[in-house]
Amino acid sequence: MTKAPAYWSKAKRYLSKRDKVISRLIQNYKSPSETILTSRKDIFFSLCKSIIGQQISVSAANSVFLRFKKKCDNRISVKRVSKLSFSQLKSCGLSRQKVLGIQSLAKQILNKTFKPKLINTMNDEEAIQYLSSLKQIGRWSAEMILLFTYNRSDIWPIQDIGLLRAISKNYKKKYLPPDKFVYLLKKRFSPYCSVATWYLWRSIDPEPIQY
Helix, strand or coil: CCCCCCCHHHHHHHHHHHCHHHHHHHHHCCCHHHHCCCCCCCHHHHHHHHHHCCCCCHHHHHHHHHHHHHHCCCCCCHHHHHCCCHHHHHCCCCCHHHHHHHHHHHHHHHCCCCCHHHHHHCCHHHHHHHHHCCCCCCHHHHHHHHHHCCCCCCCCCCCCHHHHHHHHHHCCCCCCCCHHHHHHHHHHHCCCHHHHHHHHHHCCCCCCCCC
């Protein structure tokens, strides 16, 4: 893991002035080791983990991912994954669609039809659309990649159940919170929605989220 994004301290000051709820959460979670958004800086690793974790529990995803990592000799890379057969990948506990998604991802990076470096030249929405063109990667997964791998500062993942639960809890709203209120918060928190999202997640999860 790496150190916090350069904008983190500025974002905390900005959000504390803009919103009492977020200000309280920032005060509640002061320990730097627990409250920073970190990144692996490895998009292939992150995309594989995203595909593996879809539609299964966290514990099940961790178990499958560990088997996948072991199958890659504990060094997940495009070249290593591209050498694994369909049956080898499936033996990790992956569904047919997930195997095809991981194989397609490795192939597209190798043949350069998917170029991760281009993401740095794109705005958030362009990057989300580009990532969403990959097999097994939808908008939510793309937003998680931008938030955790690229540390984009203004990601507000309104499809994320955890974020919606946290909004309902902290702002005393019914679940699901009204769309109008969710978008009002987005406007209030921008350009640091990612940081607000992080603190809202922390309010409902005892462990810092990593992706």
